[in-house]
Amino acid sequence: MARSSDVTQVDGDLTITHLTKRFGDFTAVDDLDLNVPQGSFFALLGPSGCGKTTTLRMVAGLEEPTAGSIAIGDADITFSRPYQRPVNTVFQNYALFPHLDIYENVAFGLRRRKDGDVDRKVKEALELVELQHVMRRKPGQLSGGQQQRIALARAIVNRPAVLLLDEPLGALDLKLRRQMQLELKRIQTEVGITFIHVTHDQEEAMTMADTVAVMNAGVIEQMGSPIDLYESPNTAFVANFLGQSNLLPATVTGADGDDVLLSDADGAFRVPRARVAPGVDVGTGRRVLVGVRPEKIHAELLTVAGDAPSHGNFVEGTVASALFTGVSTQYEVATRGGDVIGVFVQNLRPGAVFDPGTAVRLSWDAGFAFILDGSEDPNAGALLDDEAAD
Ligand SMILES: Nc1ncnc2c1ncn2[C@@H]1O[C@H](COP(=O)(O)OP(=O)(O)OP(=O)(O)O)[C@@H](O)[C@H]1O
Ligand SMILES: [Mg+2]
Numbered sequence: 001m002a003r004s005s006d007v008t009q010v011d012g013d014l015t016i017t018h019l020t021k022r023f024g025d026f027t028a029v030d031d032l033d034l035n036v037p038q039g040s041f042f043a044l045l046g047p048s049g050c051g052k053t054t055t056l057r058m059v060a061g062l063e064e065p066t067a068g069s070i071a072i073g074d075a076d077i078t079f080s081r082p083y084q085r086p087v088n089t090v091f092q093n094y095a096l097f098p099h100l101d102i103y104e105n106v107a108f109g110l111r112r113r114k115d116g117d118v119d120r121k122v123k124e125a126l127e128l129v130e131l132q133h134v135m136r137r138k139p140g141q142l143s144g145g146q147q148q149r150i151a152l153a154r155a156i157v158n159r160p161a162v163l164l165l166d167e168p169l170g171a172l173d174l175k176l177r178r179q180m181q182l183e184l185k186r187i188q189t190e191v192g193i194t195f196i197h198v199t200h201d202q203e204e205a206m207t208m209a210d211t212v213a214v215m216n217a218g219v220i221e222q223m224g225s226p227i228d229l230y231e232s233p234n235t236a237f238v239a240n241f242l243g244q245s246n247l248l249p250a251t252v253t254g255a256d257g258d259d260v261l262l263s264d265a266d267g268a269f270r271v272p273r274a275r276v277a278p279g280v281d282v283g284t285g286r287r288v289l290v291g292v293r294p295e296k297i298h299a300e301l302l303t304v305a306g307d308a309p310s311h312g313n314f315v316e317g318t319v320a321s322a323l324f325t326g327v328s329t330q331y332e333v334a335t336r337g338g339d340v341i342g343v344f345v346q347n348l349r350p351g352a353v354f355d356p357g358t359a360v361r362l363s364w365d366a367g368f369a370f371i372l373d374g375s376e377d378p379n380a381g382a383l384l385d386d387e388a389a390d
Helices: 051-059 100-114 117-127 142-157 175-191 201-209 225-233 237-239 384-386
Strands: 012-021 026-036 041-045 066-074 087-090 162-166 194-199 211-216 219-225 246-256 259-266 266-274 287-291 300-301 314-323 328-333 338-348 359-363 372-373
Touching: 012 051, 012 314, 026 051, 026 142, 026 219, 041 201, 051 087, 051 162, 051 194, 100 117, 100 142, 117 142, 117 175, 142 175, 175 194, 175 201, 175 211, 175 300, 194 201, 201 225, 211 225, 211 237, 219 225, 237 372, 246 266, 246 338, 259 287, 300 372, 314 338, 328 359
Parallel strands: 041 194, 041 211, 087 162, 162 194
Antiparallel strands: 012 026, 012 066, 211 219, 246 259, 246 287, 259 266, 287 372, 300 359, 314 328, 314 359, 328 338
8 A cells, every 4th residue: 555645646445444542541432344335425423422534533533543444545645744635624623714705715725736727626616505696705704604515625726636524514594504405515516525524413424324323422323325224223222313113022932934924012013034134133032122213103093992903013002292383293193002102103194193192103114113122221312412512
């Protein structure tokens, strides 16, 4: 592998190998392995303090790793100086130079590198963020969202191989944030630079990224496409941190063809073997967690007890709470067996909301459930993103 000091021109996948960072005896990033394909939009998602910024700072060269290596293409950049890396960073507090106008803010890096084509590149970058018309203003004369787009233009104008975005939308209000998410995605598609986007916001990660890595306590718990992570979480932490999940303790009672058979205090369930998380033992007698997303559950009025569908995967209970949110109603149902199951029901018709106290039957398609290791804490990762969104 090439090991040169100035590698600002290199290109290729970002490869992180055994990357570790310790502060004293605290391990902030723990033996991290990661490959980010060139040109992809990659999101690093995780609760506060899990090591996201520390990882980015090592990639940017602002923090020296305790162990491990970082490469772009064939070039090892582990110990390159920050300005010698083909990497730019946009932070949450996108400090623009207040005394320079927008044009000069964007031109700054090019001028420093004595680029011969400053004017064309600056105007191109401003066009990309659709702010050519404000180029003679000072940063203080722009809105927060506009300043954010300038910070992005200032980074992109250098054509880094990798652009690091550390909560770049954190300071924006929700509506502007959603708008900027679309902008960022459009810009990334247009310029084809590898984006590594750090966020607490799971919806932001899922809507923007090709690949999402869920990080927890210095390690990556699971990585994949947003749909894979959401529909097939491998751990309780991922199941709860990315959206919401019902994780019901159950015991394996046997197998039937391609299905695992299970039971708990509410009755019998089945889950296809293909929906068992890697490494989980589903031998008869094993304790596992059966996972079902709240929106995958069908709720109906329980009129005659016992007129049950023949295939299992249903439970009976009483509505404990109903939260009308407009698009859907979010119920908590106390089951006969003593579990509490969250259910999201789309409000297809006005006024079709079950009141608390109503007896209901919940059912779901076996293929929509998943099985996790029974020794996991069913609440791991739950509510963490709310605490972290400070
Ligand atoms: N310079 C430092 N000295 C000691 N500990 C540090 C230092 N920098 C970070 N840490 C610790 O390392 C852990 C990871 O920090 P990091 O900033 O990477 O978290 P994060 O995932 O970016 O969190 P947030 O979402 O809150 O920004 C934290 O527990 C933090 O306190
Ligand atoms: Mg951080």
